[in-house]
Amino acid sequence: MIQTGEHSRKRVLVLTLPFGRGHVAVAQAMKDHIEQAAPDIYEVQIDDLSEHVKLSGHPIRQGIAAIYRWNVTKFGGWPQRVLYNFCDRHPTQVSRFALRVFGRKATTWLKSQQPDIVISTWPLMTYIVAEAFRDSAVPVIGVVTDVGRVNHMWWLGSPHVFCVTHSSLVDQAICAGVPRDRVEDIGLVVRPELIAGLSSSEAKALLGIDATFTVLLAAGGLGYGPNLTRLAKSFGRKQSSAMAQYIVAAGHNISLRESLLRALSPCSAISCDPEDMTLALLAADLVIGKAGWLTLAECIASGKPVIIVDTVPGQEEENAVFIETIGIGRKMSVQSALSAHARYADDPTQIERDFQTARELYRPALGAHLVTIIEKALSNPRREASSPQSLSRDGADPI
Numbered sequence: 320m321i322q323t324g325e326h327s328r329k330r331v332l333v334l335t336l337p338f339g340r341g342h343v344a345v346a347q348a349m350k351d352h353i354e355q356a357a358p359d360i361y362e363v364q365i366d367d368l369s370e371h372v373k374l375s376g377h378p379i380r381q382g383i384a385a386i387y388r389w390n391v392t393k394f395g396g397w398p399q400r401v402l403y404n405f406c407d408r409h410p411t412q413v414s415r416f417a418l419r420v421f422g423r424k425a426t427t428w429l430k431s432q433q434p435d436i437v438i439s440t441w442p443l444m445t446y447i448v449a450e451a452f453r454d455s456a457v458p459v460i461g462v463v464t465d466v467g468r469v470n471h472m473w474w475l476g477s478p479h480v481f482c483v484t485h486s487s488l489v490d491q492a493i494c495a496g497v498p499r500d501r502v503e504d505i506g507l508v509v510r511p512e513l514i515a516g517l518s519s520s521e522a523k524a525l526l527g528i529d530a531t532f533t534v535l536l537a538a539g540g541l542g543y544g545p546n547l548t549r550l551a552k553s554f555g556r557k558q559s560s561a562m563a564q565y566i567v568a569a570g571h572n573i574s575l576r577e578s579l580l581r582a583l584s585p586c587s588a589i590s591c592d593p594e595d596m597t598l599a600l601l602a603a604d605l606v607i608g609k610a611g612w613l614t615l616a617e618c619i620a621s622g623k624p625v626i627i628v629d630t631v632p633g634q635e636e637e638n639a640v641f642i643e644t645i646g647i648g649r650k651m652s653v654q655s656a657l658s659a660h661a662r663y664a665d666d667p668t669q670i671e672r673d674f675q676t677a678r679e680l681y682r683p684a685l686g687a688h689l690v691t692i693i694e695k696a697l698s699n700p701r702r703e704a705s706s707p708q709s710l711s712r713d714g715a716d717p718i
Contacts, residue, residue: 328362331693332434334444336369337384340540340570341613342440344595345464348510349438349689355511356686361693364432368444371428372421379421391543396632403470403633410472417443418450426451436693439478440464446476453477458696462508463488465612467637471495479696482689484508484616485641485680503692506682507616513597514620514681522602528589532563532664535591535599536579537608538629542572544579546628547608549653551582554660563664564588566603568596605663605670607656610635615642620681624648624674626656646675 333349335342343365350363369380390399406413429437429451437452438460439445445461452459459478463469466485474481474495481492482505492502520530536551538544554565564587569576571593580588591599597617600606606618609629615638618625625648627639642648651659663670682688 328360329435329697330433331361331363331436331438332429332432333363333365333438334368334440334448335365336441336444337367337380338387338441338541339611341464341611343540344510344613345440345462345508346438348508349462351511352508352686353689353693356690361690364434366432368425368428368448372424388541391541391631400632406472407470410470410475414443414446414472414475418447422447422450430455436460436697438462442470442472442475445473445478449476449478458693458699460692460696464508465634465638466615467634467641469637470634479699480692482692484612503688505685505688505692507620507680508685509613509617509620509681510595510597511686513600513617514678514683517598517601519602519604522598525598526566526589526602528564528566528587528602531587532667533566533602533604534563534660534664535566535568535596535603535606535608535623537596537606537614538567538569538572538575538579539609539611539614540570540593541631542569542575543609543631544569544575544629546653548575548578548582550607550628550656550660551579553653553657554586555583557657563660566591566599568599568608569593604667605660607660610638610642610650612638615648616681619645619647619677622676622678624670626651626659628653628656645677645680647677648674 331353333346335346346365350365353361353363367380369383370378372379390402425447429448434457436458437448439448440462449459460480460482461478462482463473463484469488469491474492474497480501480503481497482503483489484505484507486504489502489504493499523530523533536547538547565583567576567579567588567590569579576590580590600617600621600623603623606623606625607628608614609631610627615625625642627648627650630636630639639650643650
């Protein structure tokens with residue numbers, strides 16, 4: 320409990336890991352929604368579990384971030400594809416290994432935090448945290464931050480409930496052996512200010528740019544965009560500054576950000592806050608970039624059409640298929656994206672004819688829904704029998 324004068328607030332610990340911008344942004348969005356819905360009841364703390372798990376005296380955060388970056392950016396992303404597919408085919412073995420290596424250290428830190436409830440945004444972490452609190456009264460909620468046909472690792476373990484961001488994932492969870500009453504469809508998880516009603520012209524004014532057709536080049540928190548770089552060079556060579564202006568979102572990849580800005584010259588281009596591209600997204604008329612689910616969810620919630628030119632091998636390919644299915648986005652080659660950009664810059668009304676909106680996938684009452692889920696979990700802290708795929712039932716070592 321967090322003591323606040325005469326009141327005590329329950330402590331919600333939201334855990335994330337350093338894989339791009341998505342997991343952190345989802346954690347921040349959940350914090351915002353929960354605290355807005357019940358500010359006097361819950362205090363939400365966001366933390367990176369990898370900062371507190373150490374090997375040889377050093378936090379594993381930098382190591383796993385470097386491995387992920389290498390897997391994605393080297394050899395065309397082939398290492399990431401191999402790793403993703405291996406985890407999808409052998410989720411039990413991978414999770415058992417992670418539990419043996421990190422379980423005890425993670426449990427020590429987790430229990431020292433004395434949370435009332437824990438929310439996890441990554442599958443292996445969800446499993447380890449659920450095992451850490453298996454014999455305690457602390458409920459665990461797993462948030463599935465992907466869409467389409469997701470990796471089987473998401474459904475392992477036995478948190479109190481899995482929160483999914485699209486109704487299609489409910490059936491996947493049931494097929495994986497998760498009881499229906501342990502799956503909650505909460506809709507898209509995005510920051511509240513993204514749907515606060517700020518118009519494109521108002522957002523442009525706040526950014527200090529004019530009313531020209533504006534394209535957001537979104538490379539994600541990792542800063543991944545080989546095709547986006549090629550496209551930017553084409554814009555710089557072929558487009559006049561009068562046709563369009565650009566906002567570059569390359570996360571913390573300073574080299575890519577500077578490279579994109581140079582390539583866009585002589586066109587008008589600015590960069591956006593690496594931690595939060597909400598204002599840039601609201602200002603944009605079109606988004607071009609990679610298929611990270613958080614970026615796509617933000618485009619859906621804000622009604623922004625998206626052209627996908629890059630996908631990190633693995634889940635982002637599924638994301639691209641999903642976004643095309645609902646009509647708000649399309650996957651294109653560099654040449655096709657260049658042609659589409661020219662058409663839309665010349666006549667922005669064509670965008671409304673070519674793309675659909677899917678804002679109904681975001682639910683304005685998300686905060687209240689999350690509070691209801693939390694209250695239900697807190698009122699029934701002891702979980703029932705684990706799902707058929709729970710590792711504790713097939714021989715994993717105890718923590």
